[in-house]
Amino acid sequence: MHEEAITREIPKAYEPQEIEERWAKSWFDEKLFRAENSGNGAPFSIALPPPNITGSIHIGHMLEHTQIDMLVRWHRMRGHRTIWLPGMDHAGIATQYVVERQLAKEKLRRQDLGREEFERRVWKWKEESGGVIKDQMIRLGASCDWTRERFTLEPALYRAVIEAFLRLYREGLIYRGRYMVNWCPRCQTAISDLEVVHHERAGEIWNIRYPIAGSKEFLVVATTRPETMLGDTAVAVHPDDERYQRFVGKTVMLPLMNREIPIIADSYVDREFGTGVVKITPAHDPNDFEIGKRHNLPQIDVMTSDGHMNEAAGKYAGVERFAARARIVADLKELGLLEGVKEHMHAVGVCDRCKSIVEPRISTQWFMKMKPLAEPAEKAVREGLIEVVPENQRTILLHWLENIRDWCISRQLWWGHRIPVWHCADCNEMVPATDSRVEIVEGHARAASVPPKCTKCGGKKLTQDTDVLDTWFSSALWPFSTLGWPDDTEDLRTFYPTSLLISGYDILFFWDVRMIMMGLHLAGGKEPRDRIPFRRLYLHSLVRTAEGAKMSKTKGTGVDPLQLTQQYGTDALRYMLASMAAPGTDIALTEDRILGARAFANKIWNAARFLFVNLEKVEANGLTLDELAAPEIRAKAPYPVPGEGALAHRWIFSRLASVAAQVNDALENFRFHEACQTIYQFFWGAFCDWYIEWVKPQLANPNREIAVPAWRNIFAALDAALRLLHPVMPFLTEELWHKLPQPDGARSIALDKFPEPRTQWTDVGADDSMATLQEIIVSLRNIRAEMKLDPKKKVAADFSSRGLTLRILIQENMDPLLRLASLSELRISKDHLDPKGGTIRSTAAFDLRIAYGDAVDKPAEIARLKKEIDRLEKDIESKQKRLSDESFTSKAPGHVVDALRATVVERQIELQKLRDRLAELS
RNA sequence: GGGCGACUAGCUCAGUGGUUAGAGCGCUCCCCUCACACGGGAGAGGUCCAAGGUUCAAGUCCUUGGUCGCCCACCA
Numbered sequence: 001m002h003e004e005a006i007t008r009e010i011p012k013a014y015e016p017q018e019i020e021e022r023w024a025k026s027w028f029d030e031k032l033f034r035a036e037n038s039g040n041g042a043p044f045s046i047a048l049p050p051p052n053i054t055g056s057i058h059i060g061h062m063l064e065h066t067q068i069d070m071l072v073r074w075h076r077m078r079g080h081r082t083i084w085l086p087g088m089d090h091a092g093i094a095t096q097y098v099v100e101r102q103l104a105k106e107k108l109r110r111q112d113l114g115r116e117e118f119e120r121r122v123w124k125w126k127e128e129s130g131g132v133i134k135d136q137m138i139r140l141g142a143s144c145d146w147t148r149e150r151f152t153l154e155p156a157l158y159r160a161v162i163e164a165f166l167r168l169y170r171e172g173l174i175y176r177g178r179y180m181v182n183w184c185p186r187c188q189t190a191i192s193d194l195e196v197v198h199h200e201r202a203g204e205i206w207n208i209r210y211p212i213a214g215s216k217e218f219l220v221v222a223t224t225r226p227e228t229m230l231g232d233t234a235v236a237v238h239p240d241d242e243r244y245q246r247f248v249g250k251t252v253m254l255p256l257m258n259r260e261i262p263i264i265a266d267s268y269v270d271r272e273f274g275t276g277v278v279k280i281t282p283a284h285d286p287n288d289f290e291i292g293k294r295h296n297l298p299q300i301d302v303m304t305s306d307g308h309m310n311e312a313a314g315k316y317a318g319v320e321r322f323a324a325r326a327r328i329v330a331d332l333k334e335l336g337l338l339e340g341v342k343e344h345m346h347a348v349g350v351c352d353r354c355k356s357i358v359e360p361r362i363s364t365q366w367f368m369k370m371k372p373l374a375e376p377a378e379k380a381v382r383e384g385l386i387e388v389v390p391e392n393q394r395t396i397l398l399h400w401l402e403n404i405r406d407w408c409i410s411r412q413l414w415w416g417h418r419i420p421v422w423h424c425a426d427c428n429e430m431v432p433a434t435d436s437r438v439e440i441v442e443g444h445a446r447a448a449s450v451p452p453k454c455t456k457c458g459g460k461k462l463t464q465d466t467d468v469l470d471t472w473f474s475s476a477l478w479p480f481s482t483l484g485w486p487d488d489t490e491d492l493r494t495f496y497p498t499s500l501l502i503s504g505y506d507i508l509f510f511w512d513v514r515m516i517m518m519g520l521h522l523a524g525g526k527e528p529r530d531r532i533p534f535r536r537l538y539l540h541s542l543v544r545t546a547e548g549a550k551m552s553k554t555k556g557t558g559v560d561p562l563q564l565t566q567q568y569g570t571d572a573l574r575y576m577l578a579s580m581a582a583p584g585t586d587i588a589l590t591e592d593r594i595l596g597a598r599a600f601a602n603k604i605w606n607a608a609r610f611l612f613v614n615l616e617k618v619e620a621n622g623l624t625l626d627e628l629a630a631p632e633i634r635a636k637a638p639y640p641v642p643g644e645g646a647l648a649h650r651w652i653f654s655r656l657a658s659v660a661a662q663v664n665d666a667l668e669n670f671r672f673h674e675a676c677q678t679i680y681q682f683f684w685g686a687f688c689d690w691y692i693e694w695v696k697p698q699l700a701n702p703n704r705e706i707a708v709p710a711w712r713n714i715f716a717a718l719d720a721a722l723r724l725l726h727p728v729m730p731f732l733t734e735e736l737w738h739k740l741p742q743p744d745g746a747r748s749i750a751l752d753k754f755p756e757p758r759t760q761w762t763d764v765g766a767d768d769s770m771a772t773l774q775e776i777i778v779s780l781r782n783i784r785a786e787m788k789l790d791p792k793k794k795v796a797a798d799f800s801s802r803g804l805t806l807r808i809l810i811q812e813n814m815d816p817l818l819r820l821a822s823l824s825e826l827r828i829s830k831d832h833l834d835p836k837g838g839t840i841r842s843t844a845a846f847d848l849r850i851a852y853g854d855a856v857d858k859p860a861e862i863a864r865l866k867k868e869i870d871r872l873e874k875d876i877e878s879k880q881k882r883l884s885d886e887s888f889t890s891k892a893p894g895h896v897v898d899a900l901r902a903t904v905v906e907r908q909i910e911l912q913k914l915r916d917r918l919a920e921l922s
Numbered sequence: 923g924g925g926c927g928a929c930u931a932g933c934u935c936a937g938u939g940g941u942u943a944g945a946g947c948g949c950u951c952c953c954c955u956c957a958c959a960c961g962g963g964a965g966a967g968g969u970c971c972a973a974g975g976u977u978c979a980a981g982u983c984c985u986u987g988g989u990c991g992c993c994c995a996c997c998a
Contacts, residue, residue, distance in 0.1 A: 012957085012958070013958080013960070014958095014960085198994085198995080205998080221998080222998060223998060224998070225998085269997095269998085270997060270998080273997060274998065275998095277998095278997095278998050280998095285996075285998080286996050287996050287997080288996095290996090346997095346998095347995080360996085392926065392927080395925090395926085396993080396994090399925080399994090400994080403994090403995095505993090506993090509994095542992095544991095579945095579946085580935075580936095582935080582936065582937095585927075585928075585935085586927090586928095586992085587935095588934070588935090590933085590934060590947090592933080592934065592946075592948085593946070593947080595946095595947080595960075596946050596960090598960060599958095599961090600960085601960085602958065602960045602961090603957090603958065603960075603961085605957090605958080606958035606960090606961085607957065607958080608957085609957050610957030611957080612957090613957065614956095614957080669938095673936070674936085677936075677946095680945090680946090681945090688957090688958090689962085692957080693962095778963095778964090781963060781964065782963095782964065782965090784963090784964085785951080785952075785964040785965075786964080786965095788951090788952080791955085791963075792953085822963095871942085875941095882978080882979080885978065885979095886978090887978045888978040888979070889978080890978080891978045891979090892940075892979070893940085895940095896941090896979085897978095899940085899941065900940090902941090903941050903942095904941095
């Protein structure tokens, strides 16, 4: 009756939903993870890679957050002053694109709204989307300090951006100029090299005849983009190319345009490729741009900003660029100037955001000089001030820094940090803001310190630059802008440099490297070690679909973690992700693993349930939970258990010490999968399968001398196991921890101690004894299974060993042995066991025997023996061969040789036993 | 064109030169034993992609090749 009540109270299966929701809310409401910037404990700080407000949390975020959260919780539980600072990224171009698509549904363009109204729309989106992300993160258990939440476009961070810009501008590291940039005709903005993604595509290459002026001859040029020929201002050949040397200095008539353009020589031209003649279009190709500069060629831009041909394209003006291409090819064909066309695989650059084909275009943009910033970054990484894990990513990072090019930081967008520079209408002088202060207008920040007049001509007609900064500019400041920089705040002094950055390797160049450069240049103390943004950098894997493809929302292969959470539980999902997160390899998502993780959560739940359900019976005898499991009582475990022996208790605490050490080591080195596996094996394999089963009778023993210490031990072990599990499974462990007695005012397991690898728990004797007993039990079960004995039927067995200590060990642990091997009796002797009429299992140290019942399966036993003998003989032979090898015995370390010798001796004993038995049986 | 990674049990993956290469899932047999069938017990299953090499010893280090994936790159 009572048990029914309990069963209702603790459900048989773990039901995570209600529990998780309750704790997520509680942790947030109580501001449980608010960090203190003063007090005890070494600081451990980590900045959340701010999710873009473009969407919601996806499974990749969850992998990242799980890994961060595990480390954060682990550090916090070890008494470090831990901060995980959360926030969101305004994600300039990405967000603008999303909102523009929304507008498109209303048949509107951003230009229809105007800049201010458009910005208002985006802010509205931000409020909704940012809120969703935050709620999701809270629900998924991220132990962030939400009291310090940041947003890259909020006033304080805008100020940091302006401050950084002004400093770099004054130092000449930011400059403005007319250069060739990547232009997205759809987004109508410049984008950086990194934002162009290259796709191999089957295209065509056209060979076009350019007639030589005043001659019947012509040169044949090859091009993949015929529409740009309208802007050709030269054709080029290699200076040493004998085929064409005689033409250099002459001119060709540009077909369709009938413009006379020079034939020049430039060593850039590859004689082997195509015809060895290149058309030069300085306004539409980066290489041609450089060649044009070298040869003082005019730049003729034949396209508009939205990818149509302009007036300079003559009769093609107004035609869309690819339509123009088709028409030009057709026209050339008609004129007999098209010599041929071939299939051609080449890489096409598309806009990372909207996938439009990028157009190289000359325009006036803002750039950042990267070499002076890259060098200190490279040095810091090379000297190990920043440790990069996995190691091979370090090489990739350094290689990128070595080959860095200037960064185009301006965007012709409306959503972002507006560049704090004003242009003088009278003299074109650029005048920066006088300082980095910001003011709030209609809730949004803008640069406040507008220069009063032109610093050059004194003119008053100043207008602010309309461009905004690349979104990654503000991201690059994130580790210090979020802590209050440029002010010298307590947070900054305490938590900067941050301890660690965990990010995906896909944003290594976009973000991680730029943070290193900006941090070293702008933030922190005098020495580089005090200026770096983070001391360690861990690049985690990416989650892929079961087929190994990148997850994609547009392809519908993205996975919503919240849905999986509803299905399997957040802890299960976290455990699954962490257990697969081996450094350096991507994760393919499969349902199998989640099911396994859910089963594990259920196992933990039920192990705890076992304790609480049975406790009811104990309480009937007048014992209270407090007497058995109060914190001060748990602290003194393990307690000796009289009479029945305390071997299993000594053993489980010894295991605990070793597991805690292993988990510490694994987490220190980002080996999340190892930490998970270690904990899993401990909890399921050791705690549940052996320990609980072993001590069950002790717990039920009416003798309080036995029951009380046994209960105290098992509660202490469970408590430690929960704390060990907490970083990866925070909800389940929090729930169960609160079912144990806790000190007054105890708020959360998250603020309790992580189990220490206590050396006084280490008990080699218990480890060895337990291993032997387990081996004996497994062997006996094995014989039973092989003999197909009725599982319910207890049988007698014989144990024989010449070792006295072993025989004593068996005697002392007779009870659990009989129970766990389902024996009625285990007879101990030091004599030879009769193989006739029974099945025997042997090791070098002992023999076990179960007598046959009625049915005797001698042939099967003989076959088994022969197989076993064969295997052993081969094994011994190969080992002896190695031992007889002089070079092995002399060169291999002593312990390896000794171990091998010992093994051979053991195997020989085993082999002899098997041979004897075979002889006796046949 | 450079660079990186993967290839280990039917599947998904661990494996940090040293006894007989592991896990989870799946599979076979048995068991609904009073925490848990999301469970318990016992098993089967692997020439570690190939070929060379280094080493006393190679799944592990080196070279070459193969297959697959990813990143970078201005060859028209």
